[in-house]
Every structure is written in C-alpha cells, then in structure tokens.
Amino acid sequence: MSALIELRGVVKDYPAQHRSAAPTRAVDRVDLTIERGEIFAVIGYSGAGKSTLVRLINALEPVSEGQVVVDGVDVARLGERELRTVRRGIGMVFQQFNLLESRTVWGNLAFPLVVAGVPRAEQQRRISDLLHFVGLADKAHAHVSDLSGGQKQRVGIARALATDPPLLLADEATSALDPDTTREILDLLARVNRELGTTIVLITHEMGAVRRIADRVAVMEHGRVVEVGSARDVFTRPEHPVTRRFVGTVVDLEPAPEALAAIRERHPGRLLRLDVEAAGGQQAVFAALHRHELGFELVHGGIEEVRGHTFGALTLAVTGGDEAVDAVLAELDGTLTEVGR
Numbered sequence: 551m552s553a554l555i556e557l558r559g560v561v562k563d564y565p566a567q568h569r570s571a572a573p574t575r576a577v578d579r580v581d582l583t584i585e586r587g588e589i590f591a592v593i594g595y596s597g598a599g600k601s602t603l604v605r606l607i608n609a610l611e612p613v614s615e616g617q618v619v620v621d622g623v624d625v626a627r628l629g630e631r632e633l634r635t636v637r638r639g640i641g642m643v644f645q646q647f648n649l650l651e652s653r654t655v656w657g658n659l660a661f662p663l664v665v666a667g668v669p670r671a672e673q674q675r676r677i678s679d680l681l682h683f684v685g686l687a688d689k690a691h692a693h694v695s696d697l698s699g700g701q702k703q704r705v706g707i708a709r710a711l712a713t714d715p716p717l718l719l720a721d722e723a724t725s726a727l728d729p730d731t732t733r734e735i736l737d738l739l740a741r742v743n744r745e746l747g748t749t750i751v752l753i754t755h756e757m758g759a760v761r762r763i764a765d766r767v768a769v770m771e772h773g774r775v776v777e778v779g780s781a782r783d784v785f786t787r788p789e790h791p792v793t794r795r796f797v798g799t800v801v802d803l804e805p806a807p808e809a810l811a812a813i814r815e816r817h818p819g820r821l822l823r824l825d826v827e828a829a830g831g832q833q834a835v836f837a838a839l840h841r842h843e844l845g846f847e848l849v850h851g852g853i854e855e856v857r858g859h860t861f862g863a864l865t866l867a868v869t870g871g872d873e874a875v876d877a878v879l880a881e882l883d884g885t886l887t888e889v890g891r
C-alpha cells in the first residue's frame with residue numbers, strides 16, 4: 551500500500567463571526583496518512599472538525615497552515631483548473647443525499663457524466679452498470695422524491711462513483727438512516743471498497759459504523775486527532791477518554807458510576823475486571839480463582855466482535871479473602887484488573 555492522502559500539520563482557522571469573538575480553529579495541527587485501498591474512519595462528536603477536514607481533503611477550502619497531499623500532489627499549489635481535476639477524482643456522499651429531488655434516478659446519475667463530457671452511449675452503459683451495482687436497476691425512471699432514504703443513499707453512492715474516482719469521501723452518509731438501512735449502506739460501501747478498490751474516508755459519529763467496516767480509525771476532538779490506529783486496536787485498547795466513550799457506545803466494558811454504586815450495594819467484596827481479549831485468558835482467570843478458593847459472580851459485561859476479533863470485558867464480584875484476591879491479581883496482571891479501588 552502507498553499513501554493516497556497525506557495531511558501534514560494541517561490547520562484550519564475560520565475568521566471570527568463578530569468583532570469581539572475569537573477565530574475558530576476547526577482543524578488543529580492534524581497529521582494523517584490514508585493508504586490506498588483502505589476504509590479509513592474519522593470519528594468525533596459534533597463540532598470536532600470532521601466536515602472541515604473533508605473540505606480540506608477535497609480542496610473545497612484552503613488550509614490555513616500545513617499541507618494536504620492527494621495522490622502525491624500538494625493541493626495548495628494547484629490552480630482552479632487543476633483543482634477541478636483533483637476533485638473529479640474524489641466522490642462525495644452526504645448525510646442529506648444532496649440529490650436533484652425532482653429528477654429521476656437516471657437523471658441524477660447522468661449529471662456528473664455530462665459534466666465530465668462522457669459520450670452519450672457510454673453514459674447509458676455506465677448508468678446501467680452503476681444501478682445494477684447498487685441494486686436499483688428497477689428504479690432507473692423513478693423520481694428521487696419517491697424513494698426511501700436508503701434508496702436515495704444508494705443513488706448518492708452510485709452518483710459519487712459515476713466517474714470512477716479512486717477516493718470516496720462519505721460525510722455522515724448513514725446518519726439520517728434507521729439502523730437496518732445504516733447496515734445495508736455500510737455493507738454497500740464495504741463492497742465498493744472490496745470490489746472496485748475505492749479508498750473510502752468514512753466520517754461518522756457512530757462507533758457501530760467503524761466497527762462494521764473500518765480498517766483504521768482516527769478519533770477527533772476540538773480539531774485534533776487524539777488517537778489513530780487499526781479498528782481492532784482502537785476497540786480493544788482505547789487510550790484517550792473520548793475514544794473510550796465511543797467504544798463504550800458499542801460495548802459495555804465497565805459499569806457507569808451509578809451502575810457501579812448499585813453493584814457495590816449488593817456486593818461488598820472486591821470487583822475485578824476480566825478483559826476478554828487474549829485467547830485462553832478467561833480459562834486462566836477462572837482456574838486461578840478456583841485454585842485460590844475464591845467464589846465470584848458476573849455482575850456486568852459485554853463481549854463483541856470487531857472484524858473477526860472478539861473483545862470485551864466482564865466484571866466479577868469476588869467473594870473470599872483479600873490475600874487470595876491480591877495473589878490472583880498479581881498472577882494475572884494484564885487480564886485481570888481491580889475496578890474502582
């Protein structure tokens with residue numbers, strides 16, 4: 551793999567809206583490398599700077615500092631004409647679809663092809679292929695306004711792919727959709743990546759979307775990338791508090807403070823967290839507890855799959871002597887940790 555997008559020390563400031571206000575630093579010294587052929591997710595809460603990052607990558611806006619290199623070219627150095635060429639190599643998918651509502655599906659797909667000067671016969675072939683690919687062959691002459699949200703997003707994806715771009719930027723592409731439709735659209739994006747080789751940058755505030763299709767993920771907060779890594783590592787070993795919060799929306803690793811208080815009411819003994827990541831880890835823990843004659847009850851937990859990898863955590867309320875508990879903890883350092891002590 552080689553880098554398709556490189557961000558180096560990228561800063562984006564927006565001028566103050568009022569004379570007394572400070573300017574907004576929407577993106578703050580971001581360094582990122584996105585490899586060719588991967589699905590790279592950018593996750594963060596509203597206002598984190600994700601959409602701004604997208605507009606910098608597709609060169610809709612200039613950076614304030616730093617470099618955005620797309621396919622080996624620093625976009626800041628390009629003139630308007632060359633920028634149009636770069637943008638043509640980037641498909642965009644939006645939360646609100648941004649389709650021409652009064653036109654037919656066919657009309658929406660023809661639009662980018664006409665703009666790109668594709669000959670008419672080839673337009674026909676291309677549109678037909680795209681409709682088959684996204685599963686809307688029977689909707690070619692439907693008006694967009696008559697389609698469901700999921701169907702609209704399929705059109706949005708087909709349109710983004712019309713000119714066969716090597717890169718797709720999807721900004722909250724599933725955020726307006728229900729959970730079932732979200733999964734269908736994510737699976738379609740995964741198929742685009744797999745079958746067409748399209749690099750995908752998936753902007754989202756939903757960790758479920760990251761879990762389902764992302765290879766790697768960057769977590770943004772206040773314009774900064776606070777954590778970046780493989781989806782698997784980020785899920786199993788989240789480091790930054792924001793990352794932990796996002797992972798917690800998908801799998802319930804540890805009881806929240808209120809739940810913990812309720813558990814403590816019922817279980818005055820010590821609470822241990824068992825990380826269900828390492829193979830055989832559970833067996834070693836249960837064997838050690840047994841050996842030290844400790845009893846336990848499972849009081850909290852969750853186990854999930856991320857891209858074929860199991861992870862999660864269970865909270866055990868242990869009954870038995872403190873010394874035995876300390877011995878088990880020392881033996882199983884890493885797999886077993888004390889909760890809130």
Ligand SMILES: Nc1ncnc2c1ncn2[C@@H]1O[C@H](COP(=O)(O)OP(=O)(O)O)[C@@H](O)[C@H]1O
Nearest residue numbers: 564574576594595596597598599600601602603
């Ligand atoms: N065109 C703009 N002018 C001024 N401020 C903006 C503009 N676009 C975004 N911002 C500000 O930049 C920050 C990041 O916004 P945005 O990139 O839209 O975040 P996200 O997509 O993660 O929700 C926010 O504080 C937002 O108000």
Ligand SMILES: [Mg+2]
Nearest residue numbers: 600601602722
């Ligand atoms: Mg946004």
